[in-house]
Amino acid sequence: VSGLVDxxxxxxxxGQYPHGPLGGLALTVLLGSSALVLALPLGVLLGLxxxxxxxxxxxxxxxxxxxxxxxxxxxxxxWAYFFLPGLTGQKTSQFSTMLxxxxxxxxAYLAEIVRAGIQGVPRGQMECAxxxxxxxxxxxxxVILPQAGRNMLPSLVNQFVTTLKETSLGYIIGLSELSFIxxxxxxxxxxxxxxxxxxxxxSYFVLCFGLSRLAYAIETRLARDRPAAALHSx
Amino acid sequence: xxxxxxxxxxxxxxxxxxxxGFVLSLQLTLVTLLLALPLATxxxxxxxxxxxxxxxxGFTLVEGVRxxxxxxxxxxWYFAVPELLPDAAxxxxxxxxxxxxxxxxxxxxxxxxxxxxxIRSGIRSVPVxxxxxxxxxxxxxxxxxxxxxxxxxxxxxxxxxxxQTLSLWKNTSIATVIGTAELMYQAQRVETASFRxxxxxxxxxxxxxxxxLLITVLAAVYQHRWPVRAS
Numbered sequence: 091v092s093g094l095v096d097x098x099x100x101x102x103x104x105g106q107y108p109h110g111p112l113g114g115l116a117l118t119v120l121l122g123s124s125a126l127v128l129a130l131p132l133g134v135l136l137g138l139x140x141x142x143x144x145x146x147x148x149x150x151x152x153x154x155x156x157x158x159x160x161x162x163x164x165x166x167x168x169w170a171y172f173f174l175p176g177l178t179g180q181k182t183s184q185f186s187t188m189l190x191x192x193x194x195x196x197x198a199y200l201a202e203i204v205r206a207g208i209q210g211v212p213r214g215q216m217e218c219a220x221x222x223x224x225x226x227x228x229x230x231x232x233v234i235l236p237q238a239g240r241n242m243l244p245s246l247v248n249q250f251v252t253t254l255k256e257t258s259l260g261y262i263i264g265l266s267e268l269s270f271i272x273x274x275x276x277x278x279x280x281x282x283x284x285x286x287x288x289x290x291x292x293s294y295f296v297l298c299f300g301l302s303r304l305a306y307a308i309e310t311r312l313a314r315d316r317p318a319a320a321l322h323s324x
Numbered sequence: 325x326x327x328x329x330x331x332x333x334x335x336x337x338x339x340x341x342x343x344x345g346f347v348l349s350l351q352l353t354l355v356t357l358l359l360a361l362p363l364a365t366x367x368x369x370x371x372x373x374x375x376x377x378x379x380x381x382g383f384t385l386v387e388g389v390r391x392x393x394x395x396x397x398x399x400x401w402y403f404a405v406p407e408l409l410p411d412a413a414x415x416x417x418x419x420x421x422x423x424x425x426x427x428x429x430x431x432x433x434x435x436x437x438x439x440x441x442x443i444r445s446g447i448r449s450v451p452v453x454x455x456x457x458x459x460x461x462x463x464x465x466x467x468x469x470x471x472x473x474x475x476x477x478x479x480x481x482x483x484x485x486x487x488q489t490l491s492l493w494k495n496t497s498i499a500t501v502i503g504t505a506e507l508m509y510q511a512q513r514v515e516t517a518s519f520r521x522x523x524x525x526x527x528x529x530x531x532x533x534x535x536x537l538l539i540t541v542l543a544a545v546y547q548h549r550w551p552v553r554a555s
Binding site: 156157159160161162163164165168169172173251255256258259261262269272273276283284286287288290291294295297298299302 | 490
């Protein structure tokens with residue numbers, strides 16, 4: 091294994107960079123984090139629409155969220171792969187294709203996290219803010235969302251783990267992320283599939299397990315702080 | 325691009341390909357579900373065991389499997405695991421549809437890790453006094469689990485297990501990377517042969533959605549028919 095690591099560690103970490111496009115572990119992390127960061131505003135908007143009093147907004151968005159959640163991510167990737175170039179009128183890179191698919195897909199999942207987060211804030215908070223003269227938007231922004239954000243934090247970190255794992259599907263459209271680089275190395279070495287795929291698996295594990303532990307720690311901490319917070323808001 | 329015409333992919337051999345893929349996807353889901361449920365129950369019992377080596381084993385299994393993408397699981401089962409087998413077993417595997425067998429192995433392991441956590445939290449939600457009362461009445465650990473705790477845990481556990489089944493149904497699509505001829509694989513094949521991307525992917529998406537919707541309805545019916553009783 092050490093021979094493999096000596097030869098391929100740089101390729102594994104950054105792909106062909108700087109002599110070619112960025113790839114490997116760095117691309118996986120970059121893609122996963124940009125997808126989540128871009129999906130977050132979309133998720134907040136969709137989540138707010140999901141609980142809107144205005145049916146014309148609530149119904150179509152509810153349908154959209156259910157459709158996306160009932161479809162495999164791979165399907166969304168194929169739609170993006172085949173129709174983004176026609177839609178934008180220019181050739182779309184694998185990175186943008188994958189990013190677009192992940193943002194749409196995660197937007198729908200985040201919408202449900204945001205909805206649950208908002209619904210977890212006691213109703214009285216909204217009523218109180220409105221009766222103090224804040225408009226709906228201002229009450230949402232200054233009173234509800236900050237509290238909901240706290241509730242959502244562990245789910246958000248877990249969603250980040252899911253997103254990082256989902257970036258591996260970029261392999262199918264030839265994006266040179268971690269698992270693609272892994273299979274390239276496997277093709278070059280030929281004789282060591284167990285070592286190569288084992289190494290890829292361990293890399294994902296270290297990344298994702300670390301983050302899941304972080305989510306768990308945040309959850310424990312929030313649960314411990316909750317009584318004090320409840321006392322303040324009472 | 326020519327006009328949208330569903331008839332192209334809904335007739336002749338293209339329809340047969342898509343249909344074959346749809347059937348294989350359903351079969352993968354069902355076989356995986358049947359294998360994953362007992363494995364998940366065993367893992368959950370390990371995680372709840374009083375013996376620390378068993379707890380460690382359960383924890384390692386669940387965390388090890390869940391923190392690695394399904395795609396990597398599939399590639400490992402297809403490209404790496406056969407290398408570890410004796411020659412005779414490897415030949416047998418390749419003669420008997422290695423793509424489907426490896427897909428079922430990877431999907432089973434992956435799904436059971438998620439289901440184990442749902443079963444574990446279902447069991448934990450049954451008050452511990454139930455187990456203590458059963459033990460005090462002279463039941464052994466396994467009989468009290470089977471006759472007292474598990475029946476109560478089932479109502480709480482089934483809804484999340486149904487939603488894991490929905491994930492499983494969607495996850496079968498990833499088996500296309502190792503060449504399992506399920507729905508997504510056949511969709512790519514039809515698209516390549518017919519140049520009818522919109523029609524092919526439209527029909528495929530509808531097929532995935534139809535089964536997803538069915539599973540969602542099933543979950544709603546279950547929760548209506550067998551709601552969780554307040555304890």
